[in-house]
Amino acid sequence: MGDIRLIEVKEEILSDNIKQAAEVRERLRKTKTLLLNLMSSPGSGKTSLILQTVESLKGAMRIGVIEADIDSTVDAEKVAARGVPALQLRTGGFCHLDATMVTQGVDALAVKELDLVIIENVGNLVCPAEFDTGAHKNVMILSVPEGDDKPLKYPLMFSVCDLLVVNKIDYLSLSDFDMAAFRRRALSLNSRITILEVSCKTGAGIRGWIDWLKSEVAAFKGLE
Amino acid sequence: MGDIRLIEVKEEILSDNIKQAAEVRERLRKTKTLLLNLMSSPGSGKTSLILQTVESLKGAMRIGVIEADIDSTVDAEKVAARGVPALQLRTGGFCHLDATMVTQGVDALAVKELDLVIIENVGNLVCPAEFDTGAHKNVMILSVPEGDDKPLKYPLMFSVCDLLVVNKIDYLSLSDFDMAAFRRRALSLNSRITILEVSCKTGAGIRGWIDWLKSEVAAFKGLE
Numbered sequence: 001m002g003d004i005r006l007i008e009v010k011e012e013i014l015s016d017n018i019k020q021a022a023e024v025r026e027r028l029r030k031t032k033t034l035l036l037n038l039m040s041s042p043g044s045g046k047t048s049l050i051l052q053t054v055e056s057l058k059g060a061m062r063i064g065v066i067e068a069d070i071d072s073t074v075d076a077e078k079v080a081a082r083g084v085p086a087l088q089l090r091t092g093g094f095c096h097l098d099a100t101m102v103t104q105g106v107d108a109l110a111v112k113e114l115d116l117v118i119i120e121n122v123g124n125l126v127c128p129a130e131f132d133t134g135a136h137k138n139v140m141i142l143s144v145p146e147g148d149d150k151p152l153k154y155p156l157m158f159s160v161c162d163l164l165v166v167n168k169i170d171y172l173s174l175s176d177f178d179m180a181a182f183r184r185r186a187l188s189l190n191s192r193i194t195i196l197e198v199s200c201k202t203g204a205g206i207r208g209w210i211d212w213l214k215s216e217v218a219a220f221k222g223l224e
Numbered sequence: 225m226g227d228i229r230l231i232e233v234k235e236e237i238l239s240d241n242i243k244q245a246a247e248v249r250e251r252l253r254k255t256k257t258l259l260l261n262l263m264s265s266p267g268s269g270k271t272s273l274i275l276q277t278v279e280s281l282k283g284a285m286r287i288g289v290i291e292a293d294i295d296s297t298v299d300a301e302k303v304a305a306r307g308v309p310a311l312q313l314r315t316g317g318f319c320h321l322d323a324t325m326v327t328q329g330v331d332a333l334a335v336k337e338l339d340l341v342i343i344e345n346v347g348n349l350v351c352p353a354e355f356d357t358g359a360h361k362n363v364m365i366l367s368v369p370e371g372d373d374k375p376l377k378y379p380l381m382f383s384v385c386d387l388l389v390v391n392k393i394d395y396l397s398l399s400d401f402d403m404a405a406f407r408r409r410a411l412s413l414n415s416r417i418t419i420l421e422v423s424c425k426t427g428a429g430i431r432g433w434i435d436w437l438k439s440e441v442a443a444f445k446g447l448e
Contacts, residue, residue, distance in 0.1 A: 041265045041347070042265045042349045043265065043369060043370025043371045043374060070350065070379070070380075071378075072376040074373060074376055074377075093354075095319065095350040123349065124348055124350050124351075125266045125347065125348070126294065126346065126351070127350070127351065143369060145267060146266055147266075147267040149296075152298055153295060153347065154266060174395060174398065
């Protein structure tokens with residue numbers, strides 16, 4: 001009984017979420033605001049990549065950030081300190097964001113004046129992959145110290161993303177991370193995924209990430 | 225409606241899990257088999273620590289390993305290659321282990337001939353902290369590249385663990401990880417937690433971990 005009821009409820013909630021996600025996506029399509037969902041394990045560099053991004057695109061693009069955390073507001077504070085509209089969603093134990101939570105974030109930001117809103121999802125390589133947030137693009141970070149075997153272990157996350165950022169390449173010298181094997185594993189799960197190698201610490205590869213973002217925002221604004 | 229039903233079901237499942245966890249714990253108390261639940265983010269070094277452990281304790285202690293992964297059997301294969309009884313639980317998308325899954329693992333190992341069974345939980349700093357697996361001791365790993373702010377963001381995990389292993393201290397030279405600040409943050413959440421610093425790669429600090437394990441197993445066997 002327990003199992004059957006759980007499945008019913010989960011399906012009901014997931015179907016609500018799919019509807020809500022479609023609404024968010026459509027709403028931001030109208031305001032020409034690209035919504036980007038950034039996911040990774042804890043400590044892979046989501047906040048660092050966002051800080052690099054707002055620094056690089058200051059003046060060129062109007063950016064807002066929705067930070068999610070189970071607890072604490074440290075990330076939103078760091079982003080806001082750069083003069084970017086930032087909002088902290090505290091999930092209170094929830095292990096992922098869903099479209100309803102993102103809607104609350106979007107409501108609180110003046111999105112129609114923004115070109116790009118980046119959602120920093122909860123640090124978790126599992127659950128966030130299961131819930132459509134309403135984002136137009138899904139991006140994941142995998143950092144070198146996490147190891148090159150992660151596509152084998154967390155396949156769904158690699159499957160749902162448009163872009164895979166390999167961060168902390170400055171650690172490659174201390175690591176046995178096999179980039180060729182990692183790329184093969186990721187591409188075998190998702191042949192259309194774009195893979196970029198960066199170091200948020202040294203700035204290596206960040207130009208490629210910024211170019212990708214600019215091109216995605218431009219393409220999105222060109223859509224009717 | 226959806227919310228209310230979800231809460232009912234979750235409570236029902238959690239209360240079932242608490243009962244099941246108590247049963248596993250009692251069953252292994254009778255066979256004097258210490259059950260240890262190892263948790264961390266993806267890539268923090270759970271499998272590496274287990275491999276170091278079976279290598280160090282070979283001959284001194286009879287160890288079994290229950291590996292959990294959403295997909296793949298690579299971890300169990302690595303452990304089994306060292307001649308240790310190992311079992312892979314594939315959670316099929318589930319983001320954590322619960323006591324029922326652990327019971328299946330315990331059923332499949334000849335536990336009464338083992339002194340120590342280590343569960344490698346799903347790589348996730350959120351959900352596994354919420355579910356009692358039936359383990360007698362909970363251990364978490366936090367690796368240096370994940371950052372010293374993680375206690376602020378994932379407080380529950382730090383709160384439920386008896387031991388915190390800080391892994392990858394060989395990365396400290398490349399990192400701005402502040403060990404003193406990290407220790408303060410972890411201890412403010414859980415004043416009774418033991419903190420050990422190790423590098424599974426270089427072997428630094430592993431002796432302290434092995435000593436802790438030996439002393440816990442000895443104390444457990446001495447219990448009536």
